[in-house]
Amino acid sequence: MLLLFFVPLIILSIGVVQSGWMVFLLYLVSGLGMTGIGMGVMHDALHGSYSQNKWVNKVLGYSINIIGANASVWKIQHNVLHHTYTNIEGSDDDINMPFFLRFSPNTKHHRVHKYQHFYVWFFYGFLTLIWVTAKDFVRINRYKKIGYFKKKHDVFKELAKTILWKVIYYSYSLVIPIIMLPVSPWLVVGAxxxxxxxxxxxxxxxxQTAHVMPSSEFPNPDEKGxxxxxxxxxxxxxxxxxxxxxxxxxWFIGGLNFQIEHHLLPHVCHVHYKQLxxxxLEKAEKYGIPYNTKPTFWDAICDHFRMMRALGQNTVAV
Known part of the structure; x- marks a missing residue:
């Protein structure tokens, strides 16, 4: 996955490509590598499950920094908030969305949500771009307010690391190809x-097909928390x-189609999820606990579409 990400960018950076369609193709291949790093490399590593060796996990976990994000911020957002408070409004950052998107029946409903099942896919496409540009800064500020960065030194340290890695990422993935390629800079930006x-x-x-589904529950704490x-x-x-x-x-998505097993055993490497x-399933059936699964990824996407429509039309019971 690391080679799939870096090799196309190296080819672009040495300036040997002269056709526009090849520029787009190489960036697309690099995108496949970025996807693989995000789901199959850094995800396990930052959970401490890629290897039994902590040093290996730490080094491979920094692959998220190489693609322009911040490992420390991601661990708070994902390992702490998402895995501890899954689907809990206000605590799970995976369902905390801008006002024009509604991922939980506990979120206030607006008229614009009526069409979110159509336009949400467009905004999904901007996830990583917003992530490597601004989201880390927003989250550092948010996590400081709720106490995850308690010292000013910690905040400044994370801000400095975030800025440095984003400068490095944009330099090798965009600026150098613009300089080196004998094509229009706007074509490179477009690719x-x-x-x-x-x-x-x-x-x-x-x-999102793992949590925002018709079968998913969105429980709230009672008055005692x-x-x-x-x-x-x-x-x-x-x-x-x-x-x-x-x-x-x-294999390509790092075993994330087995999200139940991953959420129950996040410190276990994804290669074991299928057997687990x-x-x-056996234990869930024995004790009468739901075990939600869809036969194909397409089935999951279709159900997610239905759920987004139901949330948009405010027909999901709280």
Missing amino acids: FLFMHFFTGMFISVVF MMPDEWSVHQLVTTSNYAPRSKVFS SKIV
């Missing part, structure tokens, strides 16, 4: 945006699997 749109769309759909289910049951009722028989697809799923 770069095309790469991010493809990557953002794919990653967004992979993650207590949840209706204990943590492991909560993960089962808020999460969904898909395409359990697709070996190639599962048999045990989890």
Whole structure:
């Protein structure tokens, strides 16, 4: 995945490509590599499950910094908030969206949401571009306010790291190709945006089809701050699997089609999820706990579309 990401960018940076369609093709291939890094390399590494060696996990976890993001911020957003407070309004950052998107029945409904099942796909395409441009700064500020960065030194340190890695990323992925390629700079910018749109769309759909589904629950704490289910049951009722028989697809997305197993055992490497799923399913059936799964990725996408429409029309029960 690292080679799939870097080799096309190296070819672009040495200026040997002269045709526009080749520029777009190479950026697309690099986007496939970026997708693979995001789901199959850094994801396991930052969960501490890529290797039993902490140093290996730390080094491979920095692959997220290489593609313009911040590993420390991601671990708070994903490992802490998303995995602890899955589908809980205000706490799970994966469903905390701008006002024009509604991912939870507990979010205030606006008239614009009526059409979100059509326009959400367009905004999915901007996920990684916004991420490598602004989102880390927004989250550093948010996480400072809620106490994850308690010292000013920590904030300045993360801000400095974030700025440095983003400058490095934009330099080698966009600025150098613009300088070196004998084509219009706007063509290179267009191909770069095309790469991010493809990557953002794919990653967004992979993650959102695991939690924003008709079968998903969006529980709230009671007046004492207590949840209706204990943590492991909560993960089962808020999460969904898909395409359990697709070996190639599962390999490419880092086993994230087995989201239930990943949420129950985030410190276990994804290569074990398929076998673990048999045990989890057996236990879920034994104790009468839902085990939500879709036979194909397309089925999951269709159900996600239906869920976004229902949320937009405010027909999902709270």
